Amino acid sequence: MPELVFESVPEPMSKAVSELLIERQGHDGRGIAHNKGKTIFVEGALAGETVSARITKSHRRFDDAICQSILTPSPDRIEPSCEYYDRCGGCGLQHLSIMRQRDVKRDALVDQLERLGRLSDIPLQEALTGDEWGYRRKARLGVKWNRKDELIIGFREKGSAHLVALTHCAVLHPELSALLPSLYELIPVLESRKTIGHLELAYSDQGCALVVRHLKGLSHNDQLAWLTWAEAHHVQLYWQQGEADSLVYAEWQDGKVIRRDGLEIQPLSYQLNGLELAFLPNDFVQVNPDINQKMVQQALEWLQPKAGDVVLDLFAGFGNFSLPLAQKVSSVTGVEGEQNLVERARSNAKLNGMENAFFEVADLSEPFKGLPWAKTRYNVVLLDPPRTGAQKICEQIAVFGAKRVLYVSCNPSTLARDTAILAEQGYQLVKAGIMDMFPQTTHVESMALFERRNKKSSRQKKLGFKK
CATH class of the missing domain: 2.40.50.140 (Nucleic acid-binding proteins)
Incomplete structure (x- = not known):
């Protein structure tokens, strides 16, 4: 060779x-x-x-x-199939076969659980897998102009803050990727062409949506131009000038630009377990819809929820796990740090007629002792934390009295750290496995199930833990 x-x-x-x-x-x-x-x-x-x-x-x-x-x-x-592979920092494993990519992710999980979690004989389950390409329903693209006054729309270069100019993206949902060439035609003719910060693309059951993040107010001409483009490409259009709560939905009505703010914003949605979950395009949402469906189904299979269970869902978002669980148990309390997501979760519960799902706002990096939701005893606790993990929660988790803890992780090292903490709290790892949420990248998503051991730990005794 x-x-x-x-x-x-x-x-x-x-x-x-x-x-x-x-x-x-x-x-x-x-x-x-x-x-x-x-x-x-x-x-x-x-x-x-x-x-x-x-x-x-x-x-x-x-x-x-x-x-x-x-x-x-x-x-x-293997030969990378994307023409931007050498420059774009988005998909760094394209040169490795998909089966070996998953092996690398599995090995990363096992290695961290052995070293940081102090475990051996990891009870590994089969990986959750899906399409290798075209899986991503949400992405944020930067917008810049280079020294030659050429428009660049894309992701960051490898090891750089500069952007790679993309005209398509193989991991984006095909309908989202297909919008990129038309954006190169539209943006240069706008009055605000130099004050657009980024574009946020999202795909839902209603089709494509676009958030235009602009640093200055849009002129009437630019609003008309964006709406004309959105109508031609069947895209729901949103403008955002400030923070997340400044999101504005826009549409034509009787030849005029109608701007809908606040609770009147047009939501997107997706189907999950027979439920409809609404979200806005700048909300956090699991970007791989196929793996998300499989992930929630696996969570239900592993937890085996019963009609009398009382469940606590921490880092609950807008109800991605809470509402499917609420279909099977006595009640679910979802706790989330972002007020807007809690409002969305409550709205989703109402949309689906779920009267046994309740949602609260709390900073889960801070002590929660004394908060009303923390005084309840729960049979099951579900954790879906950010990359930093759930250390503070795991250090106090015995107070809930849960028999089972399901941990959904996007960072094997913090999962492994928290696994060791859970062991000190009297919980044993009984199942673990990866979920290939981001093929072609090094990101490792995983799920771990813990069950309470019969023997009390000294920490449990201190907390007055009872079976």
Whole structure:
């Protein structure tokens, strides 16, 4: 097989390493090698390959490097299908076969649970998988003008704050990707072309939606131009000048621009477990609808909820887990830190006639002792925290008396840290597995189920925990 060579420009002051054996894949997708007793993280290299690399940054204990050529390729290496792969920072694993991508993510979860969670014999379950491409229903694209006064719409470059100009994106839902060329035609003719900050695309059961984040007020001519474009492309259009609560839905009515603010905003929605969940295009929403359906179904299968269960859903969003659970249990209390999402969750409960789902606002990074919802005893606790995890919650979780805890994670290291804390609280990991929410990227989503051990821990005794 001929030597594979990457086109790249050596950075000033960097140095070459002529031959490196890549021993394994790192959690961030980079190949890991050693040279003269020092660890080297090589971008673009795969486990088992022999490569030449160029050191881009040197640290005391390790070096960062870029793969320059592949002397012995891995059988798992494939040709990236996206023309922007070499520059765009969005999908860094395209050179690795999809099966091996999932192996890397599984290994990352196991490694963190073993090292930080202090576990062995991880009870791994089968991964949740779906389409490799066209899966993403939501994305934020930057809008810039370069020195040649050329419009750039896209994601950030690898290791840079600069944008890559995209005319299509293979991981976006095809209907969203198809909008990009028309935006390159529209924006340059606007009066506000230089004051548009970013564009937020979303896909729902109602079709495509676009949020235009603009730094100054839009002129009447620009409003008409955006609405004409939206009508031609069957897009729900929203404008946003300030913070999230400044979102405005706009449409034509009797030849005039109608702006609907606040509670009159037109929602998007998707179907889940026979429910309709409404959201706005700037809300946090699980971006992979297929995996989201499978994830919620797996949560229900693992938890086996019963009619008499009382459930606490922390970091509840607008009810993605709460409402499907409420179909099967006595009651669900969802707690979320963002007021707008709590209002959306309450609205979704009303929309679906769910009278046993209740939602509260609370900062879950702060102590919750004394808050009304925290005084109830729960059979089940579900956690779906951000990347920082749920350390404070896990340190106090025994007070709820739950028999089962389901943890949905977007960061294996904080899940592993919190797993060790849950063990101290008397909970044992009984199931864990990855969910390939973001194919072609290094992001690792996972789910873990914990059950309360019969034997009380010293921490439980201190808290007065009872079976």
